[in-house]
Amino acid sequence: MKSLKELDQIREKALEMTRVRQGQGLVKIVVGLGTCGIAAGARDVMAAILDELSKRGLTSVTVSQTGCVGLCDQEPLVDVIKAGEPRVTYGRVTPEVARKIIAQHVINHQVLGEWVIATKEA
């Protein structure tokens, strides 16, 4: 049986992960979760991102959500923002592509060119 008590352990584990964060550059990921994004599969994209981060124990990455940005036919949209690098917007992202974005772009600094729909200088 799962219970709220388990949260005490989760809190400690999460705080411990945060403590080992130093040294890793901070990365921000933004997922479009407006109506078009949701209809195109953005919930499962966001779930894949969180799952990948938790499997890899990556705590230097924060994930947030945004609403409609007017690129409805390109949803699901995922933005990756790294300090000192251009902001990269990926379009028509699937859960599999989202996992690749973590492995290749976030960790190995290789942008997945074929999925990029826009880049913006920081």
Place this chain on the structure above:
Amino acid sequence: MRELALHILDLLQNSAEAGALRVELGVEEDPENDILRISVGDDGRGMDEATVRRVLDPFYTTRKTRHVGLGLPLLAAAARRCGGKVEIESAPGVGTKVSADFRRSNIDRAPLGDLPQTLAIFLAGHPGLRLVYRHRVGPRDLTFDSDEVSARLGAVGFDHPLVADWVKGYLSEGLLNLQKG
């Protein structure tokens, strides 16, 4: 949308965009009367009467990025397709409550879908917001209050992947017990 949970996510996002601090989600499954009702109530900025009337019209939106609203008309169409309806109550400065009724047994009714995943993700995107979720199946019910979770987590937020994972597992187990009785 393929799952009612996705409509729910869309309604929750509307509430968050309206600046709500507290959102109540109700899911009522009433097999005896063949009804499935979803309601989302919030304390966000609300809408005046004229807006409420126009909001089910697909060509209405207050956003600037696109000229048609989508979410509420889509929900209304989904409800109508299976013998149900959408109702909106709202008052400026007070909040909004959207309720959608579906015929539970209608073959056109989308499945409820992955509600645990949906709520974990909504909370991850809005760590400061309080979500109270009540789900009733016949005589049994389940309540989840995000404040009870926050109280245990202290400085750790719902956006932490470990927490999102826990929320998903906790609600999945709760719903499984609720459905089997």
